[in-house]
Amino acid sequence: MEQQRSFGSHTTGTLYLVPTPIGNLGDMTIRAIEILKTVDLIAAEDTRHTQMLLNHFEIKTKTISFHEHNTQMRIPELLAKLANGETIAQVSDAGMPSISDPGKELVRAAIDAGVPVVPLPGANAATTALIASGLPPQPFLFYGFLPRKAGEKNRELEKLAHESATLLFYESPHRVGKTLAAMQTAFGDRQAALARELTKKFETFIRGSLSALQTYAAGDLKGEFVIMVEGAADKPAVDVTVPLKMQVEAIVATGAKPNAAIKLVAKQNGLAKQVVYDAYHELEK
Known part of the structure; x- marks a missing residue:
């Protein structure tokens, strides 16, 4: 068993996990801004993207790239800095670090090295979409991005077909239609909702059956999507007299x-x- 006291005296630096806005810069919290201003280094998924955010809030802290393609190379370097007493904030391009974004490997490595990991609350597309979906918000199961290959995607959906919780997925605009069709095949024509461009000027919710949403998805779509699907109904009693x-x-x-x-x-x-x-x-x- 391992216990972490997030605040107090430590022999190492601290790794802060800092969420960033998913669209509207006004969703940046005061605490997140303060942390980004006071840490020694910001590990960013895309330093150019993050720099625009930092410039907006007049944050001068140095950045270093940390993304899915350099994770294994970068972790030892970041751990060495933390061991030396430096504080680091890890951010993704939008939303919560580690949620369909880089971060989990660094978190695990920091914990194994005895470095305190401190998460900050903030913007998250999945839960933001869920509370306005009209679908039951509890319980819910967040899946994230499904596999791109059709066969792998279908197998994952079949595994989820009997899950009673509301299901949450992320999807890119050019795959939404095919994913909705695959969901209808696996789940039947359940109620669902799409959320796009969350917190931005063209934020839109589309609610209806999976078949109806496919009609909408046949158009020219833009922006990242959250797909939400109602869970499976309770297992019906089987009438053994029915062939x-x-x-x-x-x-x-x-x-x-x-x-x-x-x-x-x-x-x-x-x-x-x-x-x-x-x-x-x-x-x-």
Whole structure:
């Protein structure tokens, strides 16, 4: 067991995790500005992007790059500075460090080295979108970005198909349509919501079924998106008098693909998938 006292006397420097605005610069907290002004160094995902933020708040602290491509090279250097008593603030381009952004490896390394890690609260796209989505905010499951390859994406969505919590994803504008289609295949035509350009001038929420949202996504989209999907309904009681084939057909009628429906019926009935597959396709034993 390890216990950290964030504030007080330490033999090392401190690693601060500082969130930055996801759009509106007015969301920068007073504490975050003070920390960035007083630390010895700022480790930034993109130093050029961060410098614009620093210039706006007249912060003169030196920056150093820390991103997914130089993580392993940079961590020993940053740990050496922390061991020497320097304080470092780690920031991503927008939002919370480590949440779909660089940071977690540095945090783990700092903890292992006995360096105190102090997080600051601040802007986060997922929870900001969730509270205005109209979907149940508790419980929720934050996934982040799905795999880009279709096969891997579909497998991940199938794993989440029976999750009862509201599901939160990040997605780029040119993949939103395909991702929504994959979600409908895996989940059926559930209620969902899209949030784009959060905290910016063109902030927009689109709410409706997954099929309806695909109609919106067929247009020319811009900006980063948060996709929110209602969780699976409670497992229905299975009427064993209803033939397996009819059970599958009822689920397919909601918009699910046959294979996804077969898996669900098999799980509900405690049967092997092959048994339900044979029944659905009326294959002779």
